[in-house]
Amino acid sequence: MNHQRRTLLKASMATGTIAVALGAGLLTPQAVLAAWPKAAFDAKDVDEALSALLGSKQSSTSSDIQVEAPDIAENGAVVSITVKTSIPNAEQISILVPENVSPLCASYILSANTEGFVTGRIKMRKTSDVIAIVKAGGKLHKAKKSVKVTLGGCGG
């Protein structure tokens, strides 16, 4: 049984022509996913990532954002992070780790019905702050929490 061929067939059925084009090597995934901000995820520092993702690096510290993370993370490969915010009309929540190779970990675009609450698990290379940026009404609000990492989780 040719497993690669089976996978390709399955993918083709799921996404139609895009997957066919991918399978034939005509398009790279990046070209298809124009919406995914590659520059922001490739950025090597926080300011650069924020500029590429949100168009601005100016943010003000806000007490309406709570970053819940462990004080000490034993395994940097799995650090559970919860960001809660009571800022009205929050549009986007981004999670950044300045000490990682690429600081931007994840960004969540909220809709009108979604509450300012997301939980996820991220990788951390070493002890660092975890920065949460909340975009609301065109402004950026920031909060951070320091997490001590005893075993790094970004490969190597």
Next chain:
Amino acid sequence: MAKKKMKIRAWTSDNRATVKAIIFHPMETGLRKDKASGKAIPAKYITEVNCKHNGKPLLTCLWGPGVSKNPFLSFRFKNAKAGDKLEITWIDNQGNTDTTVSKIS
């Protein structure tokens, strides 16, 4: 063959829904090396996750390689009732994709 790609739990209380989901995915950063051969393991990570509630967009997650293996996602939203349809779709940097539909209880 039928290996589960995603687990979703969603429930409501007071018009408000809580969603918890786990996607089974290796989330390779592309920085890790295979210890035996010394070659870099190619990057394979989820770039986008779309969540829809009764067909309407609810949450879009943009993820990079910094998200852990077998990513966990939890969020809450308003105006939900039991029996509503919740659809979660992901796509990774290699073009793999999966959609799982679940009912809110």
